[in-house]
Amino acid sequence: MADPIEDFYAVIPAGGIGSRLWPLSRADAPKFLHDLTGSGQTLLRDTWDRLEPLAGRDRIAVVTGRAHRAAVEKELPGIPDKNVFLESEPRDSTAAIGLAAAVLVKREPDVVIGSFAADHVIRVPHLFDWAVRQAVATAREGYIVTLGIQPSEPSVGFGYIKKGAGLVVDGAPEAALVESFVEKPDLDTARAYFADRSYLWNAGMFISRADVLLREIAENDPQLHAGLMELAEAWDDRDARGPVVDHVWPTLTKIAIDYSVAEPAAAKGLLAVIPGHFDWDDVGDFASLAKLNSGGRAENLAILGENARVLSDAATGIVVSQTKRVISLIGVRDIVVVDTEDALLVTTSEHAQRVKGVVDALKLSGRGEVL
Amino acid sequence: MADPIEDFYAVIPAGGIGSRLWPLSRADAPKFLHDLTGSGQTLLRDTWDRLEPLAGRDRIAVVTGRAHRAAVEKELPGIPDKNVFLESEPRDSTAAIGLAAAVLVKREPDVVIGSFAADHVIRVPHLFDWAVRQAVATAREGYIVTLGIQPSEPSVGFGYIKKGAGLVVDGAPEAALVESFVEKPDLDTARAYFADRSYLWNAGMFISRADVLLREIAENDPQLHAGLMELAEAWDDRDARGPVVDHVWPTLTKIAIDYSVAEPAAAKGLLAVIPGHFDWDDVGDFASLAKLNSGGRAENLAILGENARVLSDAATGIVVSQTKRVISLIGVRDIVVVDTEDALLVTTSEHAQRVKGVVDALKLSGRGEVL
Structure with a gap:
């Protein structure tokens, strides 16, 4: 595989419990802290291992609850302190990824960030690697980019992304615009999507310049954006961070990034997709x-x-x-x-x-x- | 209900583990030590409570493994020592019931004994009571008597007893000869039996004079009988019992009383049956x-x-x-x-x-x- 991507930072939101996997997954042992594939290591660690060749070991951030700090540090020994973002309470994915974006852009204005769930299963890492590299190339052009999984069967369990017109991006031969998001279909529709091949599974992975992401959040929820800015301002100041987090974090809008950023971006032609040819599963149940x-x-x-x-x-x-x-x-x-x-x-x-x-x-x- | 029956002694073989109820039933917690009906007490205690009005509280013997002594005494507080027969190892029902018969007949030559499994469920106790009283009256006439359960449905899970000619016995208007034993039938046959009403479920309960039972054992297995006699001779002598048990018990033939006594007795017109109209289940699985x-x-x-x-x-x-x-x-x-x-x-x-x-x-x- 190639070297890590210089301007790239991976962000792993490690938040959800995975209630559909109860009693295996639970508040103090969420899904991402389990080995669900028999690999011998947790999904979080699998995720980290997948991202290391892309971002480098010092450029992978984890956003997680305070309660999981110790477990995360045990799974990812040597993770730098600056890469652990602790939430005082869950505020959904826009707050989690937005916080990382706001802090990282302050440290490094042109950074491209990619967010990758801590609890998905992905096989064939070199195909994942190739998709992310194309996504980063596309993100550098100002797009918000998602990875859409090329379906391996007509699934009714996932939402879909309708791929639109192709884009001409250097280093991203498969880049295309997203035409629309589609809810989980019935079986007949899923079969039609499967045959069509322009419908991809929505896997919730997003890659973009951090400043572009924040601009889009600002446009759709100025108050949430202001909160993230206030947090970022204080974040790298050891004394200031605590009080600001206590004060601001609980006020942030709880909204998934799909709704706060991706769907509005799709509507204005700003959302691109890279088809992923790797095996993927969110292990939803x-x-x-x-x-x-x-x-x-x-x-x-x-x-x-x-x-x-x-x-x-x-x-x-x-x-x-x-x-x-x-x-x-x-x-x-x-x-x-x-x-x-x-x-x-x-x-x-x-x-x-x-x-x-x-x-x-x-x-x-x-x-x-x-x- | 009437007073206890003066010449009657109840014997409860409490031996089987109930493997088909694993992992509930197991070696150290056999089926008879469980409450399987939600009654709030064990099947053994239910059995004891059913027999007390028939035999009196001091005339109910329990034959059980040494390992279960403490549990049995806890379930049946105040049970006299003389009524607890401990097996050094399981030797099947002829040895268990034969031992009790041999010891009891020595204490009381004309005694009628009845053996009742510790782990069956019986409802409507007054109908059970009535059946046993008829059985004892019939046993006094020299018959070996079994209780046959009037089927409540065409079951394929039980063996059957074919009821033959009626007997004229004072105090036992329903007494009849057993014509034959029948193995578990298929469903069509079970339906025919159910309609016929002269086929009764074989519940493995036997009532007879102790001397008659021993005579039948002697006839079919002289060596087993001799062993039982040797045990009985020593039983009520505190010093002699231990060595004799250690020496003789492990040599006794392992055979169910159905084969050693009941079937041969049926063949020669010595086995009677009293139909039981109570609800019965052996809770086999x-x-x-x-x-x-x-x-x-x-x-x-x-x-x-x-x-x-x-x-x-x-x-x-x-x-x-x-x-x-x-x-x-x-x-x-x-x-x-x-x-x-x-x-x-x-x-x-x-x-x-x-x-x-x-x-x-x-x-x-x-x-x-x-x-």
């Missing part, structure tokens, strides 16, 4: 997790967990074992069993999306200690 | 347990366990909870979930019979510590 770990064979039983002791007789699906208990499965198909110290989940792939409902019910019923 | 605890409604989720914390969304079947963990079930039908400290079972009612196979596999794979 246990059905995805089962698929990811079954080697693509539905007749398999996937087993996750270092010390898993599973005895299976004609069972398919997935078992996640976090205890040392013996787990016996007999004659259950497409089953999802997640065995943790204080909570057990039993469902099927078909109902995997409904796990979030259980989490909500547990909150309401005052049993939040297992969340 | 988790499908039975689910049915027993669902109020008969297949759309229910039965929950067993004092501290069960179950959150269910469109789930049916049964959950047995022995931990304090939150258990969430989503969209699983006819499910069986058994959650214990060191083992978890997930299967369905349909596959409940296969649990024994798991137990065998665990033994073979050296994971017997969870059995």
Whole structure:
């Protein structure tokens, strides 16, 4: 692979818990701190390893909750202090990425930043690398750039990006404008998209100049932008940062960057897309997790967990074992069993999306200690 | 109810583990030490309570393994020492019941004994009471008597007893000869049996004079009989018992009383049956347990366990909870979930019979510590 990109800074927002993966993912052990692929390391570390050849090891920032500071530093030993951005509470992705952008642009006015979720699974790293390099080249031209994943099947589980006219950008032969965003389709529509090939999965990865990103935030939410500026002003001053964070951070608008920046940018022809030809999954629920770990064979039983002791007789699906208990499965198909110290989940792939409902019910019923 | 029956002694063989109910039932917590009905007490205690009005509290013997002595005495506080028969190892039901018969007949030559499994569920006690009283009256005439359960449905899960000619016995208007034993039938045959009404479920309960029972054992297995006599001779001598048990018990033939006594007795017209009109279940597997605890409604989720914390969304079947963990079930039908400290079972009612196979596999794979 080539050298790191000189003007590039990677940002990893490590925020979401991943409620659909409860009871594996939970407040004190969010999805990004788990090994969901059997790689032997966490998704966060996988993400970092993917970005290091692109940005260099000293130019990868992580935005995370204060509670996860120790875990993040353990996963990423040697990460410079200046690259750890701690949120006092979750304020969604515009605040998280916007903060990093505002601080980094102050340190380095022409910096291009890319934001990459801490909890996605990506395979074939050299194809990811190539897509990001094209995206950075396109971002230098003033575009906000997203990576759109070339679908490997007609999925109804993801939103889509409709690719529009091609762009002429040096170093980015696949760059194109985004015509529009499309919500999760029904199966017939997904099949049509799949055949069409100009519809790409929206994977929520954005690359742009930091100043361009901030300009777009300012245009759509001047108050949020002002808050980010105030934070950035104080950030690198050890004494000033704390009080300003306490005062300003809780007032920031909670909004996903898709709505605050990407959709408005698409509407005015400022959003570009680079098709990604790598394998990608956001591991949104246990059905995805089962698929990811079954080697693509539905007749398999996937087993996750270092010390898993599973005895299976004609069972398919997935078992996640976090205890040392013996787990016996007999004659259950497409089953999802997640065995943790204080909570057990039993469902099927078909109902995997409904796990979030259980989490909500547990909150309401005052049993939040297992969340 | 009437007074206890003067010449009657009840014997409760409390031996089997109930492997098909693993991991709930296990070597150190066999089926009879569990509350499987939500009654608030163990099956053993339920059995004792059923027998007390028939035999009196000082005339109920329990034959159990040495390892269960403390648990049995805790469940049956005040049980006289003389009524606790400890096996040094399991030798099947002829040895267990034969030992009690041999010791009791020595104490009381004309005694009628009845043996009643420690781990069956019986409802409507006054109908049970009435059946046993008829059985004792019939036993006094020299018959070996079994209780045959009048089927409540065409079950394929039980063996059957074909009722033959009626007997004229004072105090036992329903007494009849047993024509034959029939193995578990297929569904069509079970339906025919159910319509016929002369086919009764074989519940393995036997009532007879102790001397008659021993005579039949002697006839079919003289060596086993001789061993029992040697044991009985020493039993009530505190010094002699130990060495004789150590020496003789391990040599006794392992054979179920059904084969050593009941079938031969039926063949020579010596086996009588009293139809039982009470609800009975041997709770042979988790499908039975689910049915027993669902109020008969297949759309229910039965929950067993004092501290069960179950959150269910469109789930049916049964959950047995022995931990304090939150258990969430989503969209699983006819499910069986058994959650214990060191083992978890997930299967369905349909596959409940296969649990024994798991137990065998665990033994073979050296994971017997969870059995």
